[in-house]
Each structure stands twice: as structure tokens, then as C-alpha cells.
């Protein structure tokens with residue numbers, strides 16, 4: 001049982017990073033910025049706007065490049081579609097959620113209060129769903145999946161495979 005939790009935790013964890021060239025507005029240097037870890041960003045934007053968590057500086061003058069990274073993310077990922085596997089999972093999530101509610105409602109005379117049933121099954125369903133979505137980025141057509149998390153575009157997670165530069169956009 002413990003190994004299942006460990007496997008879940010490992011799969012859910014994503015690696016932060018940035019390996020795309022940016023142009024520094026201060027010194028005009030174009031290059032891969034210095035990546036100095038990441039920090040939580042509570043100002044998550046919606047729609048077609050991006051949220052960057054990585055701390056990025058110009059490798060030439062040290063100027064902070066978070067805004068540039070934000071613009072680049074929109075440019076790179078706006079046209080990337082969410083993979084069909086992810087869309088199917090969302091569909092199944094909604095159907096299973098409805099099934100839990102309906103099942104809980106009709107089963108209440110047998111099992112008891114439906115709220116308790118939903119309380120038990122919804123967290124399981126959510127974890128299962130997140131696990132299935134995360135397993136999409138555990139694979140890559142190149143055979144050597146190394147997906148690095150670059151930021152959020154609206155509510156979608158943007159990844160890039162360091163092995164083959166393939167871009168992946170996921171929604172959970």
C-alpha cells in the first residue's frame with residue numbers, strides 16, 4: 001500500500017525548469033536564461049494568459065525575465081491542443097462523478113447518508129483522475145520522456161520534453 005502512495009507522489013511531482021531562449025529587454029541578449037529555482041506564484045491568471053513559477057535571469061546582465069517567459073509561453077502553447085487522452089479522462093471524470101452522486105442518492109436507504117458516500121469516493125476519484133493525467137507526461141513518443149514544467153497557460157499545465165523538445169499541454 002505504501003509503495004502505491006510513493007508511486008503516486010513521484011508521478012504527481014513535476015520538474016520545474018526553462019530551456020527556451022529568451023530575449024532580454026534590457027541588454028538585447030538572446031539566450032537560455034539562468035534558472036534559479038522556482039517559487040509559488042499566487043497570481044494565477046485565467047484564459048489565454050500565463051503564470052510563470054520559474055525564477056529566470058538574463059545570462060548576460062542578470063535582468064529578471066519572468067515577463068518575457070510569460071509572453072513566450074503564450075506564444076509557444078496557445079496553439080497546442082490538449083491531447084485526446086486528457087480530454088477523454090475529463091469526460092470520464094464527469095461521468096464517474098455523476099455516477100457517484102446518482103449511486104449515493106439511490107443507495108442512501110441501504111448505506112446511509114449520501115454525503116458520507118460522496119465524501120469517501122470523490123477524493124478517490126480526483127486522485128485517480130490526477131494520476132491518469134500525470135501518467136500522460138510519463139511517456140513520450142521519443143522513448144525518453146523528460147517533461148519539464150514551464151508554467152500555466154490559463155488553467156492548463158505546459159510541459160516540454162527535454163529529450164525531443166515536444167510540447168505538451170495538460171488539464172487536470
Ligand SMILES: [Zn+2]
Nearest residue numbers: 024027058061
Ligand atoms: Zn540582459
Ligand SMILES: [Zn+2]
Nearest residue numbers: 140142161164
Ligand atoms: Zn520526448
